[in-house]
Amino acid sequence: MDALLSGASEGASALQTSSRHRCPLLSLSLVFGLLLLPVALMLVEDSPLESVPHRSVSYQSNNTLLFREEGVFDYSSMLLREDLDLLVVGARGEVFALNLTDVTKKISSAKWEVSKQQVSECKRKGKNEETDCKNYIRVLHKREDGRMYVCGTNAFDPECDYMSFSDGKLNLEKKVEDGKGKCPFDPFQRHASIMIENDLYSATSMNFLGSEPVLMRSAPSSIRTEIKSSWLYDPNFVSMAWMPESEQSEDGDDDKVYLFFSETAVEYDCYRKLVVSRVARVCKGDLGGERTLQKRWTSFLKARLDCPIPGYRLPFIIQDSYRWCDSSRHWKDCIFYAVFTPQSEISDISAVCAYRMSDISKVFSEGKYKTPASVETSFIKWVIFSGEVPVPRPGACINNEARKMGINQTLQLPDRTLQFIRDKPLMDQAIEPIEGVPVLSRRGAKFTQIIVNQVQALDGEKYNVMFIGTDQGTLLKAFRYSDGEMIIIEEVQLFSSPQPVKILQFSNKTGQIYAGSDVGVVQISPANCERSSTCKDCVSARDPYCGWDSNKGKCVSLSGSQR
Missing domain, CATH: 1.10.10 (Arc Repressor Mutant, subunit A)
Incomplete structure (x- = not known):
């Protein structure tokens, strides 16, 4: 063969x-x-990257705390309010304030349900009353004044509101705002959002049909992407992250917002639609163009994100990403961890790839562009742009070089630069993972979510431990040992029945992990050293959180031991 x-x-x-x-x-x-x-x-039948968990932990012995409320489903948005010792959870028709130390203790809740008229209108548009015509809380962010901004699908008519917590109670202020472009219409459509200095950046669809995808910054200076397939083509939005690139910048650069997503590729000649993973970025200070690209991003650029699995030809598709940064180091040393799954049902392998921020930044700041070129009749082929690149560089933020030219904001950018970026937002070079291969790949339950926490082990080394949620409701705990070996310490069944982990959060204050699914919220410790009952098991697990205490005769968490 x-x-x-x-x-x-x-x-x-x-x-x-x-x-x-x-x-x-x-x-x-x-x-x-x-x-x-x-x-x-x-x-690929036997990938050298595959790893087997040291142990599997059943639901009955998972040492977790579970919160769920009868009749409430879809606990899929979370906001850590460590300043209030709360975990705020958005579900279907309700927002909960849970005790951050013990999520089984509900402090308060606020209902946000749809009216009979809204349900009737939703049904009239052909949607299902029991599933579609509810209010799924999808956007939940903290504002600088301590209030929260919350948005829901609202029976396919998204709305947003402000929410406060005072005297032990959650209060929706009922200052309702239009949620179009901020929150999806469809509760089952992927979306992403982030709030920076009270400005909401959101990636979702602008219309009822879901056919107008946008990356948008809301008022007061509203700005968004063009509705063009060369900008966004049937995308599935995954996550967003902010990078403080103005800090210690020698060329006076601006902060940026990064968007991770997948979409149908425009650059390949295929007999069928091919989906690829992407990362896009925009500049925080972007105000759009004066004439060309009015109220549109002048800094929107995107590049393919590769996670190559040896032996597989079809690109794997991104499902979630996590930004990990060492506060003592430069932002260019940050790492993005991302989970990928195959775009064919034939394969059952998932992977984690890691990307250096410096590599991502280099592709956008120095890389070549792709450009559409007509071939034969009306067929469009994307090729490397080999002509002269305008100055200022298309897609770049306003920096010292632009300021020397008298350009202090994007409204002053020349039309030549703006026309270029309007037609050519795609970079030619793909962003490759560190070492060119996944840090972890595994057959079985598909990966859905990832968070990363750094811990110092007994050997004095610091390890980035990955916690990976799956579509079967399990949580993998894995890290790469100093000799390069990938170790999966354990796989824990979080819920009584298999179901996707929809969100993961880690609290630096409590040192706990929080996972959300359709049926509830689980709190779990990243350590759980007591699962190793013997010295041999404790040591062989090589868990950087744990060590064997010879005086106590048990496996203990290093953070809670003096030995």
Whole structure:
């Protein structure tokens, strides 16, 4: 079979004029056609990257705390209010304030349900009364004044409100605002948002049909992406992150907001739609253009995000990302961890890839652009732009170089720069993971969420421990040992029945992990050293959180032991 595939690939490649924009499966599909897909995806049977958990922990012995309320579902948005010792949780039709130390203790709740008229209107539009025509809380952020900004799907008519916590109670202020572009209409559509200095950055759809995806910053200086397939093409938004790139900047750069998502690729020639993972960025100080790109981003750039699995041709698709930064180091040393799953149901492997912030930044600040070029009739092919790049550089933030030219805000950018970025927002170079391969890959339950926490072990080394949620309701705990070996310490069943982990949060104040799903919220310690009952098991697990206390004769958490 290997010889056959090799010969077919060589023969097919002779018929191709350019591999840069070729569909990853195209050379083989010339020989095998649509039947190739299973073959290509089954090339890997025993990946050297795969790891097996040291132990599996059942629901009955998981040492977790569970909060759930009868009749309430979809606990999928969370806000850590460590200043108030609260975990604020958004669910379907209700917001909860839980004790941060013990989530089984409900401090307060605030209902936000839809009216009968709203339900009737939702049904009239063809939506399901029991599932679609509810108010799913999807946006939950802290404002600088201590209040919270909350948005819900509101029976396919999204709205936002302000919420406060005083005298032990949550209070919705009923200062309702239009939620279009801030919160999805469809409760089952992926979205992302972040709040920076009271400005909400959101990635969702602007319309009822879900056909107008946008990355938007809300009022007072509202600005968004163009509704063009070259900007966003059937995207699934995943997460957003802010990077303080103005700090210690030699060229007077601006802070940036990064968006992770997947979308249909425009740059490949395929017999079927191919989905790829992306990271996009915009500048915090972007005000749009004066004439061209009015109230549109002048700094929107995007690049492909690769997580190559040896032997697999189809790109894996991003499901979540987590920004990890060492506060004592430069922002360029930050690392993004992301979880990926296959875009074919044939494969059951998931992966985690890690990316240096410096590598991401370099692609956007120095990389080449792609440009659409007409081929033959109306067919559009994307190729490397080889012409002269305008100055200031398209997509760049206002920096010292621009200021020397008398350009102090994006409203003063020349049309040539703006027209370039309007037509060519896609970078040519893909962003590759550290060492070019995943840090972890595994067959079984698909990865859904990830958070990372750094801990210092007994050997004096600091390790970045990954906690990975799955679509079966389990939580993996994994890290890379100093010799490069990837270790999965344990896999814990968080819920009584298998269901996707929809959100993960980690509190630096309590040192606890919080996981949300359709049926409830779970609190779990990252350590749980007591699961190792013998010295041998404690040591062989190589858990950087734990050590064997010979005086006490048990496996203990290093943070709570003097030995």
